[in-house]
Amino acid sequence: MTDDWKNHANAPKVGQFICHSNDIENNGYKSLLLNEYPIIVTKTGNGINAFVNMCPHQYLPFDYLGTGIISQDGSAIMCSSHAAKFCIKTAKGTDGFGLGHALERIPLSIDEGGRVCVADI
Numbered sequence: 372m373t374d375d376w377k378n379h380a381n382a383p384k385v386g387q388f389i390c391h392s393n394d395i396e397n398n399g400y401k402s403l404l405l406n407e408y409p410i411i412v413t414k415t416g417n418g419i420n421a422f423v424n425m426c427p428h429q430y431l432p433f434d435y436l437g438t439g440i441i442s443q444d445g446s447a448i449m450c451s452s453h454a455a456k457f458c459i460k461t462a463k464g465t466d467g468f469g470l471g472h473a474l475e476r477i478p479l480s481i482d483e484g485g486r487v488c489v490a491d492i
């Protein structure tokens with residue numbers, strides 16, 4: 372895991388609360404701004420994962436033009452703007468404008484109460 376997520380303005384601090392796991396639908400996602408820092412949190416068969424919500428193609432939020440961005444099998448995020456596709460498990464781009472790029476994963480800790488927070492790498 373890289374720490375690229377730290378290289379954006381207003382990157383959250385370790386321990387920062389992001390959301391509650393119950394706030395995210397199964398095979399779905401929640402996008403939010405934390406002090407203007409864009410985050411997308413996914414809940415799929417790969418568990419709960421968080422990424423900077425900024426597509427590496429044109430730096431738009433993945434859900435900029437629509438909400439159907441999680442693949443039916445829960446394995447991928449597909450950008451709503453120009454269909455760049457990324458594997459949630461590996462964070463790597465797998466199709467279209469995603470090829471040669473990667474999601475910027477934010478490390479998470481999730482406590483027994485379901486609080487999803489930024490973790491140390």
Ligand code: FES
Nearest residue numbers: 426428450453455
């Ligand atoms: S901005 Fe995401 S594919 Fe173009």
